[in-house]
Amino acid sequence: MITVHVDTPGGRYPIHIGPGRLDHLADSLPADTTSVALITNTTVAPLYAARVERALARTGKPVVRVELPDGEVHKDWQTLNQIFDALLQNGIDRQAVLVALGGGVIGDMSGFAAASYMRGVRFLQVPTTLLAQVDSSVGGKTAINHPLGKNMIGAFHQPVAVEIDTDALATLPDRELSAGLAETIKYGMIADADFFDWCEASVDALLRRDQEAIITAVRRSCEIKARVVSQDERESGVRAILNFGHTFGHAIEAGLGYGEWLHGEAVGCGMVQAAELSARVLGLPRADADRVRALVDAIGCPVRAPDFGLRRWLDLMRVDKKTRGGELRFVLLPAMGRAEIHTVPEGVLADVLEGTVARESS
Numbered sequence: 447m448i449t450v451h452v453d454t455p456g457g458r459y460p461i462h463i464g465p466g467r468l469d470h471l472a473d474s475l476p477a478d479t480t481s482v483a484l485i486t487n488t489t490v491a492p493l494y495a496a497r498v499e500r501a502l503a504r505t506g507k508p509v510v511r512v513e514l515p516d517g518e519v520h521k522d523w524q525t526l527n528q529i530f531d532a533l534l535q536n537g538i539d540r541q542a543v544l545v546a547l548g549g550g551v552i553g554d555m556s557g558f559a560a561a562s563y564m565r566g567v568r569f570l571q572v573p574t575t576l577l578a579q580v581d582s583s584v585g586g587k588t589a590i591n592h593p594l595g596k597n598m599i600g601a602f603h604q605p606v607a608v609e610i611d612t613d614a615l616a617t618l619p620d621r622e623l624s625a626g627l628a629e630t631i632k633y634g635m636i637a638d639a640d641f642f643d644w645c646e647a648s649v650d651a652l653l654r655r656d657q658e659a660i661i662t663a664v665r666r667s668c669e670i671k672a673r674v675v676s677q678d679e680r681e682s683g684v685r686a687i688l689n690f691g692h693t694f695g696h697a698i699e700a701g702l703g704y705g706e707w708l709h710g711e712a713v714g715c716g717m718v719q720a721a722e723l724s725a726r727v728l729g730l731p732r733a734d735a736d737r738v739r740a741l742v743d744a745i746g747c748p749v750r751a752p753d754f755g756l757r758r759w760l761d762l763m764r765v766d767k768k769t770r771g772g773e774l775r776f777v778l779l780p781a782m783g784r785a786e787i788h789t790v791p792e793g794v795l796a797d798v799l800e801g802t803v804a805r806e807s808s
């Protein structure tokens with residue numbers, strides 16, 4: 447087992463990474479836990495919930511299962527309220543721990559439920575998608591979507607631990623694996639050029655889920671994310687670099703309707719667009735922008751964005767937490783492995799959008 451530490455004002459906690467971690471979740475429950483609410487969904491429950499319940503039952507604490515509908519479209523008030531209904535109906539008290547078993551949607555919603563139930567209870571992240579293992583389970587961002595914007599309602603709330611069972615990825619659909627690889631290669635682009643090189647060289651191993659390659663990718667991603675959020679828990683500065691590709695990506699998700707493209711697919715395409723913008727605004731070498739496009743393509747994510755038209759693109763992108771006084775700000779790469787936040791001239795942005803959207807061939 448590998449352990450990576452996160453150290454923020456909101457909490458210091460371990461990330462445990464390795465095969466078989468689902469059987470050891472009891473190790474991460476605080477000693478004074480009164481009961482456990484296992485929050486999962488209708489896809490993950492038949493695969494892993496009984497096993498996790500057995501592991502948690504070893505603590506002797508009661509375990510209540512809360513099974514939610516699956517999908518990004520359900521990351522909303524109605525589903526969040528289902529969690530609160532179940533917690534209240536089952537008498538879950540303030541010393542309880544919520545266990546989030548699933549992908550980023552379950553992790554984000556359970557975390558927000560934990561942040562607000564009885565003004566805050568503890569929660570344990572047990573991510574079962576690659577995207578959640580390399581990104582969403584770490585760092586304490588929790589949220590639901592609003593029809594007008596992605597992750598717009600939420601809170602910072604750190605988990606007591608993150609338990610990553612890399613074996614759980616065996617059942618993940620290929621498309622979800624590709625979406626998770628998009629967030630994985632992001633870390634190379636923004637913080638570690640050697641890791642980007644390694645991802646390029648390891649793409650086949652990653653796509654065939656070679657255990658050693660997957661563990662290396664998850665560990666390096668968690669190390670980089672842990673370092674960034676430990677420096678800036680609340681995104682007042684450096685943490686925003688983790689949003690590379692997300693201004694474009696969130697616009698794609700909202701513009702097409704949540705769930706049409708997977709979050710990771712939208713981010714993958716958004717990184718291609720952000721790399722193009724970096725080449726135009728900061729002089730990122732063309733060869734590096736091309737490498738970004740080639741790697742996003744190689745992991746199986748789209749590299750051409752939907753054609754919403756300039757006006758709608760700008761409206762969609764303005765609903766972004768980095769926007770200040772109506773002015774769009776982008777995470778850009780001055781060089782491979784480094785990231786900075788910049789405003790950009792609208793004309794350049796328009797050119798980049800024009801050059802990166804998919805056009806019907808006539």
Ligand code: NAD
Pocket residue numbers: 487489490493516517518521548549550551552554574575576577578581582583584585586587588597614615616617618619622625708709710
């Ligand atoms: P997801 O949670 O929708 O999971 C993808 C699909 O895989 C779902 O159908 C899920 O039920 C299924 N699944 C999960 N584990 C499985 C397994 N082991 N085997 C088979 N199927 C499995 O999507 P995601 O990509 O994990 O997460 C995306 C969400 O994460 C988005 O809502 C995004 O906004 C959020 N996110 C949050 C942060 C953060 O810092 N909090 C960071 C990145 C993304």
Ligand code: GLY
Pocket residue numbers: 581582584585587685688689
């Ligand atoms: N996924 C971006 C962040 O955690 O800050």
